[in-house]
Amino acid sequence: xALTKAEMAERLFDEVGLNKREAKxxxxxxxxxxxxxxxxxxxxxxxxxxxxxxxxxxQRPGRNPKTGEEIPISARTVVTFRPGQKLKERVEAYSGxxxxxxxx
Numbered sequence: 001x002a003l004t005k006a007e008m009a010e011r012l013f014d015e016v017g018l019n020k021r022e023a024k025x026x027x028x029x030x031x032x033x034x035x036x037x038x039x040x041x042x043x044x045x046x047x048x049x050x051x052x053x054x055x056x057x058x059q060r061p062g063r064n065p066k067t068g069e070e071i072p073i074s075a076r077t078v079v080t081f082r083p084g085q086k087l088k089e090r091v092e093a094y095s096g097x098x099x100x101x102x103x104x
Contacts, residue, residue, distance in 0.1 A: 005031070038079055050083040 005027050012023035034052065037044050044052040054077050062073040083091070 046084075048084055048086045050081055050087055053080050053082065054078070055080050 006024075009020065009023040009027045012018045012026055013020050016023075018026060034044055038052060038054060041054060043054070046052075057076050057078055059075040060073050062071050063069070064071055
């Protein structure tokens, strides 16, 4: 099950003591700042968590799976996330070394 912005705000309400409106505004402001930095072409570094980077992907050939027709896939910029060492270690310890997404 995915963690939602509403659940994050609820945790701020429960654990930090912000009222519900403040907690929602805090979460929204955090994600707005993250989005704005990426829109400006800036890297986002969250110490102990990881880095959000922009990566340029060149145009490449693709194929329509239904018709087999070759179609170009446009050049684009994508957002990538690289987890920090602390996050990797905590996830590894929590998952017991099982592969993420295995459903176990």
